[in-house]
Amino acid sequence: MPLLEVDNISIGYHTRNGYLKAVEGVSFVLEEGQSLGLVGESGCGKTTIGMALMGLLPPNGSVSTGRILLEGKNILVMSDEEKRRIRWRKMAMIFQAAMNALNPVQRVGNQIAEAILVHNPSLEKEAALSQVEGLFDLVGIPRERLTDYPHQYSGGMKQRAVIAMALACHPKVIIADEPTTALDVIVQDQILEEVRALQREFNIGIIFISHDISIVADMCHEIGVMYAGQLVEFGPWRTVFESPAHPYTKALLSSFPTLTGKKSDLVPIPGETPNLINPPAGCRFCDRCPEAQAFCKTTPSQWVDIGSGHKALCCRS
Amino acid sequence: MNIDNENKQILQMRNVSKIYKGKGSLFRSSGKDVIALNRISLDIYKGEIFGLVGESGSGKTTAGRLIVSLEETTSGRIFLDSREVTALKGRELKAFRRKVQMIFQDPYQSLNPQRSVYDTVSEPLKIHRMGKASDRKDRVREALKAVGLSPPDDFLFRYPHRLSGGQRQRVAIARAMVLNPEFVIADEPTSMLDASISAQIFNILLTMRNRLGVTQMFITHSLAAARYLCDRIAVIYRGNLMELGPAEEVIKNPKHPYTQALIDAVPKFGHSKDARRYGTLLSKDHEVREDKGCIFYPRCAVADHNTCPRREPGLSQIGIDHWVACFRQGSKESGLTPFTYGLAEGR
Amino acid sequence: MTVRERFPLLNSFLDGWSIFKQSLLGRIGLVLLILFALMAVCSYIPPLIDPMYNPMTGVDPAITCCTPPGMRHWLGTDFMGRDILSQLLAGARVAFMVGISAAVMSIVLGVAIGMTAGYMGRFIDTLLMRLADMIMVMPTLLVVLILAAVFGQLNIWTIVLIIALFRWPGVSRIIRGQTLSLKQRPFIEAAKVAGASHSRIIFQHIMPNVLPLAFLFMTFRVTSAIITEAALAFLGFGDPGTVSWGMMLQWVWKTGHMFKAPYWLLPPGICISLITLSFYMLGRAMDEVLDPRLRKEDQTD
Numbered sequence: 001m002p003l004l005e006v007d008n009i010s011i012g013y014h015t016r017n018g019y020l021k022a023v024e025g026v027s028f029v030l031e032e033g034q035s036l037g038l039v040g041e042s043g044c045g046k047t048t049i050g051m052a053l054m055g056l057l058p059p060n061g062s063v064s065t066g067r068i069l070l071e072g073k074n075i076l077v078m079s080d081e082e083k084r085r086i087r088w089r090k091m092a093m094i095f096q097a098a099m100n101a102l103n104p105v106q107r108v109g110n111q112i113a114e115a116i117l118v119h120n121p122s123l124e125k126e127a128a129l130s131q132v133e134g135l136f137d138l139v140g141i142p143r144e145r146l147t148d149y150p151h152q153y154s155g156g157m158k159q160r161a162v163i164a165m166a167l168a169c170h171p172k173v174i175i176a177d178e179p180t181t182a183l184d185v186i187v188q189d190q191i192l193e194e195v196r197a198l199q200r201e202f203n204i205g206i207i208f209i210s211h212d213i214s215i216v217a218d219m220c221h222e223i224g225v226m227y228a229g230q231l232v233e234f235g236p237w238r239t240v241f242e243s244p245a246h247p248y249t250k251a252l253l254s255s256f257p258t259l260t261g262k263k264s265d266l267v268p269i270p271g272e273t274p275n276l277i278n279p280p281a282g283c284r285f286c287d288r289c290p291e292a293q294a295f296c297k298t299t300p301s302q303w304v305d306i307g308s309g310h311k312a313l314c315c316r317s
Numbered sequence: 318m319n320i321d322n323e324n325k326q327i328l329q330m331r332n333v334s335k336i337y338k339g340k341g342s343l344f345r346s347s348g349k350d351v352i353a354l355n356r357i358s359l360d361i362y363k364g365e366i367f368g369l370v371g372e373s374g375s376g377k378t379t380a381g382r383l384i385v386s387l388e389e390t391t392s393g394r395i396f397l398d399s400r401e402v403t404a405l406k407g408r409e410l411k412a413f414r415r416k417v418q419m420i421f422q423d424p425y426q427s428l429n430p431q432r433s434v435y436d437t438v439s440e441p442l443k444i445h446r447m448g449k450a451s452d453r454k455d456r457v458r459e460a461l462k463a464v465g466l467s468p469p470d471d472f473l474f475r476y477p478h479r480l481s482g483g484q485r486q487r488v489a490i491a492r493a494m495v496l497n498p499e500f501v502i503a504d505e506p507t508s509m510l511d512a513s514i515s516a517q518i519f520n521i522l523l524t525m526r527n528r529l530g531v532t533q534m535f536i537t538h539s540l541a542a543a544r545y546l547c548d549r550i551a552v553i554y555r556g557n558l559m560e561l562g563p564a565e566e567v568i569k570n571p572k573h574p575y576t577q578a579l580i581d582a583v584p585k586f587g588h589s590k591d592a593r594r595y596g597t598l599l600s601k602d603h604e605v606r607e608d609k610g611c612i613f614y615p616r617c618a619v620a621d622h623n624t625c626p627r628r629e630p631g632l633s634q635i636g637i638d639h640w641v642a643c644f645r646q647g648s649k650e651s652g653l654t655p656f657t658y659g660l661a662e663g664r
Numbered sequence: 665m666t667v668r669e670r671f672p673l674l675n676s677f678l679d680g681w682s683i684f685k686q687s688l689l690g691r692i693g694l695v696l697l698i699l700f701a702l703m704a705v706c707s708y709i710p711p712l713i714d715p716m717y718n719p720m721t722g723v724d725p726a727i728t729c730c731t732p733p734g735m736r737h738w739l740g741t742d743f744m745g746r747d748i749l750s751q752l753l754a755g756a757r758v759a760f761m762v763g764i765s766a767a768v769m770s771i772v773l774g775v776a777i778g779m780t781a782g783y784m785g786r787f788i789d790t791l792l793m794r795l796a797d798m799i800m801v802m803p804t805l806l807v808v809l810i811l812a813a814v815f816g817q818l819n820i821w822t823i824v825l826i827i828a829l830f831r832w833p834g835v836s837r838i839i840r841g842q843t844l845s846l847k848q849r850p851f852i853e854a855a856k857v858a859g860a861s862h863s864r865i866i867f868q869h870i871m872p873n874v875l876p877l878a879f880l881f882m883t884f885r886v887t888s889a890i891i892t893e894a895a896l897a898f899l900g901f902g903d904p905g906t907v908s909w910g911m912m913l914q915w916v917w918k919t920g921h922m923f924k925a926p927y928w929l930l931p932p933g934i935c936i937s938l939i940t941l942s943f944y945m946l947g948r949a950m951d952e953v954l955d956p957r958l959r960k961e962d963q964t965d
Contacts, residue, residue: 189584418858
């Protein structure tokens with residue numbers, strides 16, 4: 001039984017301008033101790049999936065179809081009480097804006113201790129605090145910073161504190177939504193290294209959400225590329241990056257400047273992403289696709305299996 | 318780079334410092350001064366794209382703001398076309414404003430939400446009284462076409478809230494380019510945009526240089542973007558210039574431990590585990606007692622513990638147009654760069 | 665290019681209208697306001713029909729005391745036989761006049777002072793804001809009462825002016841704050857880099873961004889001006905030559921009809937409450953229109 005299975009999930013938002021189909025028909029499977037990257041540009045629905053997994057969709061958003069199975073149990077049909085119980089204990093999230101995830105008027109150590117206490121009411125406060133010390137050691141924050149307030153922390157330390165908080169209840173799955181976007185490269189590198197080490201140590205499954213394909217490539221075993229609410233390519237990272245099948249993945253890779261390899265021209269993707277209130281009938285990428293054919297515009301694209309777990313949502317691959 | 322212009326500087330910075338005074342409050346006698354830039358000297362040549370690379374808080378944005386005279390230098394001098402920027406007033410300042418433009422980081426903040434695309438792009442023309450109303454519209458159309466907003470008539474009367482981030486940044490570029498400036502500062506123009514949109518913006522900036530010969534200073538935190546766009550790059554760390562040289566050379570053959578640490582940290586598409594690492598960054602910082610010495614010393618794994626914490630390294634030349642501020646590369650203690658212009662040092 | 669795109673002002677008006685329409689409060693407020701505006705317009709009609717319907721001087725020769733509603737006087741008459749309906753209509757006119765002119769004056773003053781303080785900063789900022797603080801803590805009603813005691817009866821326009829002079833500091837504080845934050849915004853810096861002069865930055869960039877807020881405040885200021893005028897008139901410090909609702913209430917009180925003639929007491933009381941309520945509801949709905957979060961395109965990711 002896989003650790004987490006997302007089965008044909010669709011999510012939409014009711015907005016002032018109509019019903020917005022943010023995610024449509026996305027499926028993937030996460031195994032224990034593995035990391036799965038969801039990569040895509042803003043508006044592709046990757047954050048929405050993360051929020052849906054945690055049950056934190058905003059009031060105007062809801063899962064319209066599909067199942068999310070955590071250890072075989074569908075969390076979408078659970079009661080609020082059950083959901084609350086698995087949140088943080090089985091599944092934790094590292095948020096995009098670490099600065100906002102910490103309460104500014106509470107000492108960092110106490111905040112994390114409290115998160116532990118909420119889920120283990122039988123624990124003494126002292127015991128919880130000593131657990132926090134252990135967590136700080138794990139994520140590399142000096143123990144004497146336990147009694148500091150968040151504003152005394154640097155950006156990197158706040159992110160580490162948020163990671164410590166996510167680890168507090170020993171979850172099996174961590175959803176990391178752009179955990180290093182606001183950080184400088186050197187700090188980002190250190191934190192990603194930390195996350196990798198922790199993952200190995202505790203055998204955690206990680207869903208890594210990012211717009212930065214180079215980070216996802218560094219961090220993940222498997223990669224899902226998302227475009228306009230759909231998963232368009234999925235497979236082991238090496239195959240996806242070395243022989244991308246979907247034209248969008250190819251385009252994304254060739255629009256990304258790198259340090260290694262030869263300094264070739266960047267090829268930007270022309271145009272803009274489609275409107276998800278009235279998505280196009282056929283392939284959603286066809287208007288920007290260099291390989292598009294006449295039928296791409298009208299027929300919805302189909303999954304094509306390329307072998308060894310690599311598949312793409314494109315009729316031409 | 319155009320051969321004719323090769324040795325002609327358009328911009329010179331000489332020992333430019335910017336110190337933000339700490340605010341003393343009622344109860345605390347004085348706050349700490351923040352040194353945003355520490356005696357920076359560099360030249361930018363006509364027709365090149367010069368990259369200023371640094372992390373947040375490195376002073377790279379401050380440098381740009383000083384050049385366009387949005388802020389005043391604490392000490393040091395900046396010359397544009399051999400005229401001192403800091404001394405400009407009145408009509409001269411207005412003429413300077415026509416020649417130097419800036420593209421800001423956040424396209425969601427840099428356009429006035431109450432003004433249409435036409436209002437925004439035509440504003441510099443109106444300010445400098447260039448062309449009649451009918452000519453202006455044509456010039457605005459041309460500028461919009463040049464940044465890839467076509468057909469321009471579709472965009473003229475749109476308001477920022479009806480544009481995507483990429484489109485907004487194009488409008489901001491059109492506003493900067495509509496006066497045909499000589500020198501443009503692009504301050505992290507793509508840090509708020511997606512990769513595919515960033516590439517569009519990079520290509521627009523490159524086209525500006527290649528077609529119109531606009532000299533640019535590209536401020537960025539991304540070495541990869543700088544490598545793609547720039548002819549030369551300067552790496553800046555907490556207000557100090559660490560390394561300066563041809564882009565490809567600095568990235569392929571970095572000499573300063575900080576540049577090496579930066580390159581180590583950039584994700585390399587999954588190859589970073591097997592990639593060779595310079596390993597110049599300490600996992601735990603050195604203790605420093607005094608406020609002098611090399612600014613990178615506390616984090617440097619290859620420092621000389623006698624010299625580095627005590628003296629401040631100056632830039633020394635180690636290759637063709639390649640300069641480094643590190644004692645291990647033979648730097649001398651830094652002094653002031655002489656106030657000469659007309660001939661660049663080390664050229 | 666559509667008509668909407670041709671005329672940006674019309675365009676933003678229509679955009680705003682489409683949000684305004686969705687607000688129930690705004691719709692109720694607008695309907696009420698239109699009713700009062702109609703009343704104000706209609707106030708010119710009764711005196712034309714018969715001089716006895718003149719709200720101030722027209723006395724029904726057949727009546728010498730307070731009478732309940734009837735065919736001749738739909739809402740009855742006051743203690744000396746004046747028609748209450750025509751007084752009520754005239755009162756609407758006065759309420760609009762007082763409310764809107766006092767609000768416009770205080771907003772113009774508040775915006776000018778707030779923008780100057782915010783943009784110039786330093787010494788001028790401190791000076792203007794201390795002045796604002798001083799005025800803000802002065803009890804308006806008390807000062808007006810003292811002035812009235814010193815100078816005798818006050819003209820309605822003097823009252824309007826006093827209300828305006830006392831009501832700008834709140835506006836100017838808000839506008840100053842807005843100006844301070846706008847001043848730091850990159851689009852102002854972009855204008856500076858393009859070479860824009862101070863006046864251009866103030867009038868072309870800052871002003872259009874603070875005006876909507878000022879407009880919003882105007883609706884709230886109208887409310888407070890009407891209430892202040894009514895309170896003054898009720899206390900007997902109003903302009904004796906004007907028929908305002910507050911004045912009507914004072915007449916009811918002074919002639920001892922407070923609990924005897926509900927047909928005389930209730931109409932002006934209800935009108936004061938409703939007109940202030942309608943401006944308030946209008947303001948709340950405009951608040952929604954101006955909320956930038958609603959203006960933005962919906963974002964999901």
